[in-house]
Amino acid sequence: MTRYAHITGWGAAVPEKILTNDDLAQIVETSDEWIRSRTGIRERRIAAPEESTATLASEAALKALEVASISPSQVDLIIVASSSPEYLFPATACLVQDHIGADKAGAFDLSAACTGFIYALNMAASQIRTGAIDTAVVIGAETLSRLVNWEDRNTCILFGDGAGAFVLQACEEPGGVMSAVMRSDGSGAKLLMLPAGGSRYPATTETVRKGMHYIQMSGREVFRFATRVMAQATREVVEKAGLTLEDVNLIVPHQANQRIIDAAARGLKLPADRFMVNLERYGNTSTASIPIAAVEAVEKGRLRPGDHVVFVGFGGGLTWGALLAQWSGPLAERPARRVPEIPRLHRARGLMRRARRFVEGLIWGRYPDEK
């Protein structure tokens, strides 16, 4: 039986507090006109003190589980992609596992900067297709407002906080994740980084004095890299799925800069309306930007069951990638197509193990692993 990894639930969570470009102009030397014309961003959300990457991630995950009509106990795996994880360790995914009560799930974080959500979706889909798991929750979550230097106008105008989550489930009906492209170029590591706080530069008064615990970026170089790879990765992933660009109903790009998305549209010779864009209201929410935009696309009726959608992104690392999926709906609406649940397989394997040990006991007079 061929197994497919369908996207069956989705949810987003953003803080209530809005920071407009005019608000920013009170903090650094900038203007609404400059930010809008260079990036397309009008406002972004900023986490309240009691909010964090894990709380936003948990909220998005619970909404996605509700759409999929499944309980947290049915989740086998949680992956959180984040550029602003709660801690170096433990993984933010473990905190989410606890918050949402996913008592049977494994959990880990994935670090691929803004491309992280695409990498994580691909990892979860692979696990589902091999039969290792049945159900995964993949989350992109950020509180980048805690990692930007609010005195650096080159970076603080770009980023925002938020989270988005997808539920992936095994199904024998063709569809779901169809192809993926994951790429990296570590020679560009220094173009976009947060240098201090890891093992290379542990936090000291000196690293804090030098502002090494803030995001540092070579904006122009990242811009040039992004415009090069977005169209290229989209073409590759479409070809890998055996489709053409005409078959793609919607492209949900990483929401970093309107000019980067326009360049990708020109490179692909596609009209602007084939791209989902909502960066004007959220800014660059890194790993969360693609799922937040996808949720809005569903709500606006721009992404419907059966549609072919491409998620494409780039980020620090450098990393870039794309994933093509046929959009699904909640699996609960077609129970006949569900694959047998993993617990039943586990039970069958357990019985086989006990039977083998019983036979070995008859032969050797005791269980081989008994002391």
Ligand code: ACO
């Ligand atoms: N307000 C006013 N002026 C500004 C501001 C600001 N907020 N920021 C920079 N400037 C000035 C610069 O100092 C510069 O002045 P100078 O010429 O006197 O030195 C001038 O504006 C032009 O600066 P550029 O860097 O050339 O501006 P550019 O048009 O490239 O836009 C931007 C800058 C928006 C950062 C752009 O380069 C960009 O979007 N780059 C990609 C960044 C990105 O997407 N990063 C996220 C990657 S995803 C991840 O992994 C987190």
